[in-house]
Amino acid sequence: MVEVPIFIVNGLIESGKTTLIKEIIENNVSYQAGSTVLVVCEEGEVEYEDSWLKEYEVSIVRVEKEADLNANLFFSIDEKYKPVQIVLEYNSFYNMDNLEFPEYMPVYQQVTLIDASTFGLYFSNMRQVFNNLVKLSSLIIFNRCDGVSDLGNYRRQIRALNQECQIGFEGKNGQLTSMLDEDLPYDITKDTILLEDSDYPTWYIDVFDNYEKYMGKTIKFKTFVRDILEDSIVVGRNVMTCCENDIQFLGYEVKDVSELVAIGDCIFLECIVAHEYSSIAEEEVVMLHAKKVSKLPKEEDTVLSF
Numbered sequence: 001m002v003e004v005p006i007f008i009v010n011g012l013i014e015s016g017k018t019t020l021i022k023e024i025i026e027n028n029v030s031y032q033a034g035s036t037v038l039v040v041c042e043e044g045e046v047e048y049e050d051s052w053l054k055e056y057e058v059s060i061v062r063v064e065k066e067a068d069l070n071a072n073l074f075f076s077i078d079e080k081y082k083p084v085q086i087v088l089e090y091n092s093f094y095n096m097d098n099l100e101f102p103e104y105m106p107v108y109q110q111v112t113l114i115d116a117s118t119f120g121l122y123f124s125n126m127r128q129v130f131n132n133l134v135k136l137s138s139l140i141i142f143n144r145c146d147g148v149s150d151l152g153n154y155r156r157q158i159r160a161l162n163q164e165c166q167i168g169f170e171g172k173n174g175q176l177t178s179m180l181d182e183d184l185p186y187d188i189t190k191d192t193i194l195l196e197d198s199d200y201p202t203w204y205i206d207v208f209d210n211y212e213k214y215m216g217k218t219i220k221f222k223t224f225v226r227d228i229l230e231d232s233i234v235v236g237r238n239v240m241t242c243c244e245n246d247i248q249f250l251g252y253e254v255k256d257v258s259e260l261v262a263i264g265d266c267i268f269l270e271c272i273v274a275h276e277y278s279s280i281a282e283e284e285v286v287m288l289h290a291k292k293v294s295k296l297p298k299e300e301d302t303v304l305s306f
Contacts, residue, residue, distance in 0.1 A: 002104070003106065004084070004085065004105045006101060006107050007086070007087045008090055008111070009088070010089075010112050010113070010133055011114060012115070013044050014045055016115070016144075017113055020113060021089060031056075034058075036087060037060070038058055038086075039069075039086060039088045040061070041063045041069065041089060048060055061073075066095070069094065071100045071101060071102050074101055075102055095132065111139045111141065112139070113141050113143060115142075115143060115144050116142040116143065116145045116154065117148060130158075130161065136162075137165050139167075141167075144170075152182045175209045177206075177209050177210070184202065185198065191216075195219065198304065203221075211273060215274070216272065217272065218272060219269075220269070220270045220271075221268075222267070222269075223269050224301045225261050225265045229253070229280070232257070234253055235254055236252060238301055238302075239303065240303050247303055257290045266295070266298060268296055270292040270293075271290050274287045
């Protein structure tokens with residue numbers, strides 16, 4: 001038989017499961033045009049409207065009780081719909097240990113969604129439910145994280161239940177990150193942040209994802225001039241992102257540079273972070289404004305790594 005992968009999305013009701021599944025299908029052609037069957041075990045506030053199912057040509061099978069969620073159900077789904085994949089929106093109160101699929105239907109990924117704004121209360125009273133939710137998940141996403149101050153502790157609590165999973169945090173802007181302020185190699189609470197060479201890659205990623213928390217702060221770091229433009233310069237470092245064959249230049253456009261510099265110069269930059277329109281990128285991006293530029297002795301730009 002042809003292999004039919006199963007993707008499981010679970011979480012307490014109103015944790016965002018339906019919204020995530022709809023976003024995945026809407027943005028991936030491979031999930032459309034009759035290729036996907038949704039198996040839905042509970043109804044939340046967000047629904048799969050008939051018009052939406054018709055538009056993306058997605059079939060839906062609703063399960064009313066846990067006993068109906070068995071291998072025979074998935075055999076019948078395959079026979080009727082011939083799907084390329086099955087997405088299971090799981091009921092968090094069902095026992096994951098009782099879940100059975102035909103041998104040719106492997107679970108490719110299990111994602112658990114957790115509402116960070118209510119996790120503290122629910123975890124204290126339903127720890128066994130959360131254990132059932134997360135113990136087999138490869139990715140756990142805390143959403144609705146804005147204004148929640150205890151995310152580091154939440155991550156440790158989930159890590160105690162599942163040592164192997166990836167844990168991500170989603171803010172109101174939809175950005176997903178695995179990093180918290182406590183993970184940063186520098187003190188984000190300071191008004192002036194001095195970056196070591198090894199800090200640069202982490203800062204580069206974090207400032208692009210969360211530039212608001214750096215606004216008004218003075219950032220100091222060693223960097224290299226890559227290009228000189230009409231009213232700005234481009235600076236940055238070469239960073240090995242995953243392997244020796246994948247070295248990328250991670251850089252910024254810097255305005256208000258009064259010091260005369262040349263391409264290739266090694267400089268020490270003191271700057272502030274802004275978010276504004278760039279004529280190079282033709283959109284609003286993270287922009288640096290120089291407060292002071294000091295030339296350093298000439299040296300080679302060594303490759304940094306995460």
